[in-house]
Amino acid sequence: MLIAGNWKMFKGPHETRAFLAGFRPPDDVDVVICPPYVSLAAAVDAGVTVYAQNAHWERDGAYTGEVSAAMLAELGVRGSIIGHSERRQHFCETDETVRLRAEAVLDAGLGVIACLGETEGEREAGATEEVLRRQVAVLPEHERLVIAYEPVWAIGTGRTASPQQAQEAHALIKSLHAAQVLYGGSVKPDNAAELLAQPDVDGALVGGASLDPTSFLAICFAAR
Numbered sequence: 001m002l003i004a005g006n007w008k009m010f011k012g013p014h015e016t017r018a019f020l021a022g023f024r025p026p027d028d029v030d031v032v033i034c035p036p037y038v039s040l041a042a043a044v045d046a047g048v049t050v051y052a053q054n055a056h057w058e059r060d061g062a063y064t065g066e067v068s069a070a071m072l073a074e075l076g077v078r079g080s081i082i083g084h085s086e087r088r089q090h091f092c093e094t095d096e097t098v099r100l101r102a103e104a105v106l107d108a109g110l111g112v113i114a115c116l117g118e119t120e121g122e123r124e125a126g127a128t129e130e131v132l133r134r135q136v137a138v139l140p141e142h143e144r145l146v147i148a149y150e151p152v153w154a155i156g157t158g159r160t161a162s163p164q165q166a167q168e169a170h171a172l173i174k175s176l177h178a179a180q181v182l183y184g185g186s187v188k189p190d191n192a193a194e195l196l197a198q199p200d201v202d203g204a205l206v207g208g209a210s211l212d213p214t215s216f217l218a219i220c221f222a223a224r
């Protein structure tokens with residue numbers, strides 16, 4: 001089981017150190033923390049497994065505001081989230097840039113959590129399967145690449161997918177790609193165990209509930 005905490009644009013270095021000071025996840029669960037860029041070093045120093053939230057596909061160059069996978073590796077970061085729906089919605093991320101970023105991160109020797117999932121409109125239009133097929137198709141098969149199924153309508157809304165909806169989507173994704181598949185979208189301490197009990201759910205990508213050490217630890221323990 002893999003439980004990843006996506007902190008989004010929350011927690012500078014000071015808050016990161018405070019969070020991790022007493023953070024003791026169970027040994028038999030793989031736990032990954034994904035802080036903002038400025039807090040990566042503080043998280044690495046605390047001794048946890050750290051992923052970034054994005055990485056550029058070039059090694060270096062004139063790309064103002066971007067960070068490369070090689071730079072992340074130099075810092076002791078072990079991987080990156082790629083293609084989060086907030087990147088796709090607000091920052092023009094496309095299936096093609098997701099592919100470029102994922103390949104570059106793998107080439108740098110790091111791990112990838114590649115995010116995908118349908119919007120509410122796509123689900124209502126009966127297009128979920130088509131969307132997932134299209135998004136999965138660009139992802140390389142690699143032992144260090146994990147997929148996170150995150151229905152966009154469930155992210156930050158408190159409206160989680162039902163365990164059956166999650167299981168159905170995960171089974172489809174696994175029929176298309178050999179990766180482990182995490183579920184993401186309003187995972188909380190009170191729904192984590194049921195979601196994680198589904199046969200094709202291999203872990204969780206947790207946003208809001210990863211910001212508080214007590215609730216994030218409760219989810220980590222629910223994964224045992």
Ligand code: PGA
Nearest residue numbers: 155156185186206207208
């Ligand atoms: P949420 O976010 O748990 O707050 O819904 C999940 C994510 O965006 O990865």
